[in-house]
Amino acid sequence: MPKPKYHIVVCTNSRPPGHPKPSCGSAGAASLLMAFNMGLMQKGVPPGEVIVTGSSCLGPCEQGPTVVVYPDATWYSKVTEADVTTIIDEHIKGGKPVAKLNPDAVWK
Ligand code: FES
Secondary structure (H helix, E strand, O other): OOOOOEEEEEEOOOOOOOOOOOOOHHHOHHHHHHHHHHHHHHOOOOEOOEEEEEEOOOOOHHHOOOEEEEOOOEEEOOOOHHHHHHHHHHHHHOOOOOHHHOOOHHHO
């Protein structure tokens, strides 16, 4: 099995109702993860070339859903399903982080 070219990590952490902190899970992260999987398939990305995994909390919960793309270690905040195609086209297929999504803003 070849080493994956990219690893997309989607925070899918959820918190119980009434918890004072927001979570990516309550902001639609599960659907987002599925949208990445479906989008990669629809765009013809070979299976195994890009892996998509959910994760526990990555830290910037107020900016979720949080998505990190490796090996670049590019962080995307407030990712929507509408952003998925753009990330696949420009970052995964094009090789450049999506400037209009303000990558790594959470760290600036
Ligand atoms: S819950 Fe997603 S970053 Fe904390």
